[in-house]
Amino acid sequence: MGLSVLGGFTEGTEQVKIVQTPEHSNLQAGRIYQDVVKDFKDHGFTNVKTKAIDDLILGWITKDGEVKSVSVDGNLGYLTDDSYPADVEVIVTYHTFPIEDENTEEENQLETIHTSENIEEENQLETIYTAENCEDLNHLLKHDDISIAEDFAHKYHNEIIQFEGNIAHMMNHDTYTTRFDFLIYENIHQMVPFKFNDCSYYDLKLVGDYIPDNVHQGQNYIITAKVVEYNPISGLFFLDPVSLEYVEKTL
Structure with missing residues (x-):
């Protein structure tokens, strides 16, 4: 039998916590990824992950750790104060340099x-x-x-x-x-x-x-x-x- 959400609660006794997103996705690009991760955790999100893209080349203005995009429950275009369950997947994608031995x-x-x-x-x-x-x-x-x-x-x-x-x-x-x-x-x-x-x-x-x-x-x-x-x-x-x-x- 499936569970349905009723006013923030399931039909059992488990409560589904609803939290709101920080600033919308366009404003996250260009920030340092650790700051973005902290913002989401401070807003109550419990499943925040990071994804590195090793595409940086020495000499250009994009910084190591600079955020490329943020998705919330697969949505790259979320807005400020959008509501989501606290345990949805948040992925913070950022630029970094390739790892070399x-x-x-x-x-x-x-x-x-x-x-x-x-x-x-x-x-x-x-x-x-x-x-x-x-x-x-x-x-x-x-x-x-x-x-x-x-x-x-x-x-x-x-x-x-x-x-x-x-x-x-x-x-x-x-x-x-x-x-x-x-x-x-x-x-x-x-x-x-x-x-x-x-x-x-x-x-x-x-x-x-x-x-x-x-x-x-x-x-x-x-x-x-x-x-x-x-x-x-x-x-x-x-x-x-x-x-x-x-x-x-x-x-």
Whole structure:
């Protein structure tokens, strides 16, 4: 014989405790998971579980332990003060870094070193245009002119250019948390808005003696990149990163 709930009690003597949810699901995303677990327990929920997703990549803004989603009795879209039995399953899903053993970490460190060396060696083998050896690039960097940018993009399509620039702005690419769009300006003249589109930390191919743990707005780099195209409507000059070498800011 099944049991039916009558005003918070079963037909037997067992009471079904009803509790209310804390802030709704959208407000939980981005918090640290231990705080969310505590909130639910403080509200009387007795079956709170956690689920780790090892999708973090070193260098990006999502924090270790940051909540991705919370479900209550399978519902990802619950609202504030929704009523549930206290023993329903609550799952707090959060981001974290993959677990690696010592051997794997050593292999990754060696791979990073070798990759950096390989990129620098490859760059030495290819023609790299700079403001010093290419009059066209020197002209491009000094002028915010659509015709100059269009001519350069056409003439040097798939060629490699290099200049010292700064990350003026970065934002998530679509809804991704580990892929970004970067707006870059050349440091001296700051005329042409260059753009890296849909790049992860590793797509930037950081090289040099010092490789920062994270990439963020305001940093300076020697930027080596392949010419993709110029969009006269947006005014953006698209590049594909070949390598970025960190440059310490000086006053």
